[in-house]
Amino acid sequence: MENALLLCVFMSHWHFLNALFTVDVPQPQYIVEYGSNVTMECRFRVNGQLKLHDLSVIWEKKEEHTKEVYKLHKGKENFNNQHSSYAGRVKLFKDKLQFGQSMLQVTNVKPTDAGTYLCLIGYEGADYKTITLQVKAPYRNITKRTVIVQRTAVHNEWELTCQSKGYPKAEIIWHNGEHQDFSDKANTSYETGTDQLYSVTSVLKTNTSINETFHCIFWNKEFKENTSAILIIPGNPPNQHCGGRRDLGWQEPTARSARCCSGIPTAGSSQPGSLR
Numbered sequence: 411m412e413n414a415l416l417l418c419v420f421m422s423h424w425h426f427l428n429a430l431f432t433v434d435v436p437q438p439q440y441i442v443e444y445g446s447n448v449t450m451e452c453r454f455r456v457n458g459q460l461k462l463h464d465l466s467v468i469w470e471k472k473e474e475h476t477k478e479v480y481k482l483h484k485g486k487e488n489f490n491n492q493h494s495s496y497a498g499r500v501k502l503f504k505d506k507l508q509f510g511q512s513m514l515q516v517t518n519v520k521p522t523d524a525g526t527y528l529c530l531i532g533y534e535g536a537d538y539k540t541i542t543l544q545v546k547a548p549y550r551n552i553t554k555r556t557v558i559v560q561r562t563a564v565h566n567e568w569e570l571t572c573q574s575k576g577y578p579k580a581e582i583i584w585h586n587g588e589h590q591d592f593s594d595k596a597n598t599s600y601e602t603g604t605d606q607l608y609s610v611t612s613v614l615k616t617n618t619s620i621n622e623t624f625h626c627i628f629w630n631k632e633f634k635e636n637t638s639a640i641l642i643i644p645g646n647p648p649n650q651h652c653g654g655r656r657d658l659g660w661q662e663p664t665a666r667s668a669r670c671c672s673g674i675p676t677a678g679s680s681q682p683g684s685l686r
């Protein structure tokens with residue numbers, strides 16, 4: 411509000427001096443990965459030497475209650491009203507002002523930084539433009555698990571799990587090697603942590619046989635991005651020696667599980683109670 415007022419003051423003050431003063435944005439939209447840095451830019455015209463004490467620059471985030479991100483008032487930086495969520499995370503490249511560039515760096519970008527930003531400039535007139543910032547965290551690291559739940563003569567019942575973290579919320583699609591859709595049969599849960607990311611866990615219970623493959627796809631609709639993992643139903647279902655739950659344990663994204671409980675016999679292994 412205060413800055414809107416300031417803009418009004420800029421406007422009325424400079425209105426008759428220079429109605430043609432404009433702010434431009436070379437890039438109206440930025441898509442940034444979680445945890446990285448972004449430098450947003452808007453431009454204004456400087457004729458000759460910059461008169462810094464005549465320059466005011468304000469960056470704010472448009473929300474129900476506008477958040478002040480950065481303020482330079484008549485050449486002097488002022489952090490008094492800066493919103494706490496930006497404290498220590500923003501920097502204006504002052505050496506660029508002489509070229510008419512208002513370049514604001516935001517470090518360690520978080521999902522809550524996403525939204526619309528206003529770049530206001532008061533110089534030989536006043537104007538502002540908006541820039542949108544989108545934040546994404548791809549679901550790159552998918553942890554998978556295959557657990558046998560029940561043995562039957564033909565098809566054992568398996569519980570397949572895929573888990574990953576990202577932003578925004580992803581939809582989980584399951585299909586088998588024949589591209590049959592199993593998504594309806596899966597149970598997907600979402601949790602958010604202090605890092606503002608979604609921790610997504612999807613569990614599919616299915617009766618299936620050795621060497622069948624299943625794919626879990628993390629579908630990030632907003633960014634039209636998919637990441638996926640393949641789960642292969644192992645042969646030699648694990649024995650009970652490793653514990654009643656016959657858990658294969660969490661598998662690393664790339665490595666096939668080859669631990670005690672995997673049921674994959676390793677050379678020279680002769681544990682008592684080994685399967686068959």
Ligand SMILES: *[C@@H]1O[C@H](CO)[C@@H](O)[C@H](O)[C@H]1NC(C)=O
Binds near residue numbers: 445446447517518
């Ligand atoms: C982000 O900027 C900070 C401060 O300038 C720097 O220390 C850090 O290495 C940068 N991070 C990335 C991912 O570029």
Ligand SMILES: *[C@@H]1O[C@H](CO)[C@@H](O)[C@H](O)[C@H]1NC(C)=O
Binds near residue numbers: 551552553
């Ligand atoms: C992948 O996720 C697992 C489990 O959450 C974690 O232990 C591992 O360090 C992660 N790997 C990478 C490369 O982030």
Ligand SMILES: *[C@@H]1O[C@H](CO)[C@@H](O)[C@H](O)[C@H]1NC(C)=O
Binds near residue numbers: 596597
């Ligand atoms: C999904 O998981 C929840 C919580 O574990 C459980 O209450 C619910 O019955 C499950 N739904 C299905 C279809 O398995």
Ligand SMILES: *[C@@H]1O[C@H](CO)[C@@H](O)[C@H](O)[C@H]1NC(C)=O
Binds near residue numbers: 567615616617
């Ligand atoms: C698997 O088959 C068993 C026995 O036919 C049945 O009781 C169970 O409900 C099936 N499980 C699933 C997930 O379809």
Ligand SMILES: *[C@@H]1O[C@H](CO)[C@@H](O)[C@H](O)[C@H]1NC(C)=O
Binds near residue numbers: 645
């Ligand atoms: C499963 O695949 C392995 C390796 O490709 C193969 O040796 C084995 O015969 C297959 N088992 C069945 C039951 O298809």
Ligand SMILES: *[C@@H]1O[C@H](CO)[C@@H](O)[C@H](O)[C@H]1NC(C)=O
Binds near residue numbers: 583634
């Ligand atoms: C992602 O996967 C979904 C579901 O399988 C599909 O509908 C969509 O077209 C895929 N999008 C991309 C960009 O691959």
